[in-house]
Amino acid sequence: MADTVKYLLDETRIPKSWYNIVADLPSQPAPALHPATRQPLGPADLEPLFPMELILQEVATEREIEIPEPVREIYRAWRPSPLVRARRLEAALGTPAKLYYKYEGVSAAGSHKLNTAIAQAFYNKQAGVKRLTTETGAGQWGSSLAYAGGMFGLEVKVFMVRASYNQKPYRRAMMETWGATCIPSPSPLTEAGRAILAHDPDCRGSLGMAISEAVELAVQDKDTKYALGSVLNHVLLHQTVIGQEALLQLEMAGDYPDILIGCTGGGSNFAGLVFPFLGEQLRGGRKVRAIGCEPAACPTLTRGRFAYDFGDTGHLTPLVKMHTLGSTFVPPGFHAGGLRYHGMAPLVSLVQELGLMESRAFTQTGCFDAGVQFARTEGIVPAPEATHAIRCAIDEALRCREEGVSRTILFNLSGHGHFDMQAYMDYFAGKLEDRDYDDAALQSALAELPEVTAA
């Protein structure tokens, strides 16, 4: 059909396995290191935090990992997600480019985060775990784990970055509706939280701080484990259902992307869309340009250093080699809470080091301009995180117009912004500030990067 808008797959086409890019990369990721000994971690070191199946996925080298049937069964509620041709946006831009987006906001929690939350809850339940702790920035991940935990009868405790907790009371209500507990971080419940509050009682929190709190509670109790919504290899793995479906949907459209775009907080929605396409390329298929989009105020991929660092502020997590702004770097408060993380997934970082992707930083008003233009043409109000991908896609489409060439552009619309309307109100009221990162704070955070001689 010449003017199809939505490309939909039948439930039977939900992928049967996740795709592991490690099998196709020309070099292997550096090992994670123990925070105390700074020696490579063995699976047993991670057992206080994660169930063994997830630890094995973290170090897996096989190309395909089967998706358990109970996980596929739950995926059926919203997967396969639609691939949409943004025809009205194309017309508004007057571009010869073909713009497609994969829409992950159709999940119950409103974003891609549910793809991994369901998988993580499943493996924890299978291992006999009773409780999960986690952090959340935007609230998308916390909501997803709350829902997934409820599905498998697990108690879920979410430490929500205080700034977001205050900004988004309905995200908290959503987590509670699904049976989870939501605590503003830093909190007096943990040693890590108490130490931060003693120093700064009004602290607005950060993802790094909330991770310290969640990890601290998990390691104290054998029935409690920790779940992370991004960054780790197994999380990125679970997200590859997105790109695998998109490959099939583009085949239906008789198209193939020249450019792939995703926003990058910890890297999971970007990797989920892009890795299956990069896999095709690495195995001799068509070459694609992949672009990771981040906030100028938290420029992990564009300004960060590729080095070993902690994943949290309290230095309880293993050290991983990634693009980092330093674990003590607290980015300024901006509205895309899910992109305010000091590090980047080791696999996305490695993919950039290998020259397989580019990255670009955007200021928030430009992103909201793009988000509003998208809402007014395509109808969906995007999550502030996802507006970074939209900004980049629009810029690329306008470049096509200038150059008079048609390229096929696919971006990940990772979530909707229905709980982010305060951010839109601030934008309309002209209250959004385009604050750059503080270079002095960044340099001092980078100066504190841990010294690592091993590996």
Ligand SMILES: Cc1ncc(COP(=O)(O)O)c(C=O)c1O
């Ligand atoms: C809608 C949405 N997109 C993107 C992100 C960023 O995370 P990641 O880079 O892991 O996809 C978040 C994080 O909370 C999110 O809520």
